[in-house]
Amino acid sequence: MKTSSLFLVWLTLSLWSIVRAQAAVHSACVDASVSELMIYNVLTDQEPQDICQLARIPAPHTASLAALKEVHARAAALFAIPVKSLFPQGVKIAINASAEAPNGHYDATPHSISLDIPPYPKSWVNKGTYAHELGHWLANSRHPQLNPAFRGSVGSHLLSETYADAVMMALTMTTEQLYDLPACLNLPAIDDKWTYTMGLGFIDGSFNPYRTYQCCQQTQATPQAQAVCDFKAETSGGEAPARPSAKPFTLRQYSAAFDDHYIGRPMLSFLMALGKKLGGNFYGQLLKAPAPAIAHRCTMTGVSNQVTVAGYRLSGQLNAIQGALTPAQRQVYQALWKAHAMDTAIAIDGRDFAPRVEQAGMKAFILAVPADHECKDILQSRGLQMENPDKCLVSCQQI
Numbered sequence: 001m002k003t004s005s006l007f008l009v010w011l012t013l014s015l016w017s018i019v020r021a022q023a024a025v026h027s028a029c030v031d032a033s034v035s036e037l038m039i040y041n042v043l044t045d046q047e048p049q050d051i052c053q054l055a056r057i058p059a060p061h062t063a064s065l066a067a068l069k070e071v072h073a074r075a076a077a078l079f080a081i082p083v084k085s086l087f088p089q090g091v092k093i094a095i096n097a098s099a100e101a102p103n104g105h106y107d108a109t110p111h112s113i114s115l116d117i118p119p120y121p122k123s124w125v126n127k128g129t130y131a132h133e134l135g136h137w138l139a140n141s142r143h144p145q146l147n148p149a150f151r152g153s154v155g156s157h158l159l160s161e162t163y164a165d166a167v168m169m170a171l172t173m174t175t176e177q178l179y180d181l182p183a184c185l186n187l188p189a190i191d192d193k194w195t196y197t198m199g200l201g202f203i204d205g206s207f208n209p210y211r212t213y214q215c216c217q218q219t220q221a222t223p224q225a226q227a228v229c230d231f232k233a234e235t236s237g238g239e240a241p242a243r244p245s246a247k248p249f250t251l252r253q254y255s256a257a258f259d260d261h262y263i264g265r266p267m268l269s270f271l272m273a274l275g276k277k278l279g280g281n282f283y284g285q286l287l288k289a290p291a292p293a294i295a296h297r298c299t300m301t302g303v304s305n306q307v308t309v310a311g312y313r314l315s316g317q318l319n320a321i322q323g324a325l326t327p328a329q330r331q332v333y334q335a336l337w338k339a340h341a342m343d344t345a346i347a348i349d350g351r352d353f354a355p356r357v358e359q360a361g362m363k364a365f366i367l368a369v370p371a372d373h374e375c376k377d378i379l380q381s382r383g384l385q386m387e388n389p390d391k392c393l394v395s396c397q398q399i
């Protein structure tokens with residue numbers, strides 16, 4: 001009697017938790033490894049809603065979830081990690097239909113992705129943009145099977161955006177021409193033509209706002225394009241962006257103020273050219289290439305304990321890729337290395353190395369300090385911007 005009543009209690013509680021779990025997140029979201037899919041449609045009066053909390057998924061978002069599921073499945077296959085292990089809690093996503101498109105953001109706290117798409121979209125998920133943001137998500141994941149050198153790219157001006165693009169390219173996705181926008185308003189496609197000897201305007205990324213501005217000077221045929229151009233004109237006060245410098249880029253001009261989305265482009269071009277000549281997915285190889293861990297001990301002002309973190313150099317990863325090639329393939333690799341002036345990438349990575357290790361130190365301190373420690377919030381919100389420069393300062397030394 002006692003056993004059976006306990007069993008009934010257990011059964012009732014189990015059934016209740018199953019019912020509650022199903023009510024919490026729609027099974028189609030669970031199936032796509034999506035924990036939340038907030039939809040903000042700023043041009044309608046519709047309240048923002050989490051699609052995953054609805055009893056029935058609205059028609060356009062069945063396609064959104066299918067697109068998200070596809071990107072997740074490709075990422076799992078790339079890293080050879082089962083999809084449920086790579087995304088154990090699912091990914092938290094927001095989609096904004098607004099004139100701020102095309103854009104995407106990854107937010108480290110609370111580890112979520114948002115996509116800005118043009119108003120009145122035909123399709124709500126641009127798989128290329130999502131794959132790029134998922135690249136940030138994965139680099140910030142603590143999954144033990146992900147390459148520590150890839151995860152160590154967080155906080156690098158050169159590598160953070162470049163590795164996010166490498167994830168997009170490794171999953172064979174592109175942002176090109178997927179929006180309801182003309183080509184000149186889409187994000188510029190990655191090709192194999194970029195080198196570190198190109199004009200400064202390309203390497204610092206200033207060509208792109210100029211390109212967009214020129215595009216908007218032409219008559220826009222679609223209401224989506226017109227809305228995007230009106231928004232850009234409004235936010236820039238109607239002023240034309242500076243003409244990009246055509247002077248050849250040299251390492252002396254490198255500055256952390258460059259647009260991080262473009263300083264790694266010649267490196268992505270190099271990887272694309274390698275893939276074309278030798279066959280194979282060199283973006284994927286880079287993301288998975290091991291590099292020697294360079295141990296550092298970090299201290300933080302106002303805190304007595306220390307943390308130990310590892311730094312990984314880009315040269316370590318690229319050497320691993322080259323080391324796996326045959327002598328004939330290595331000759332192709334070296335010729336392309338020269339053509340893309342890849343020594344510059346290594347030099348930029350050298351300048352970028354110390355801030356990257358510090359970022360790893362900050363992350364380690366966020367975990368190490370108690371929840372109520374004043375540095376916790378400061379470190380979490382700081383990222384690469386050094387607000388409160390005299391507080392909670394992390395510095396690291398190689399050991």
Ligand SMILES: [Zn+2]
Binds near residue numbers: 133136161
């Ligand atoms: Zn990004």
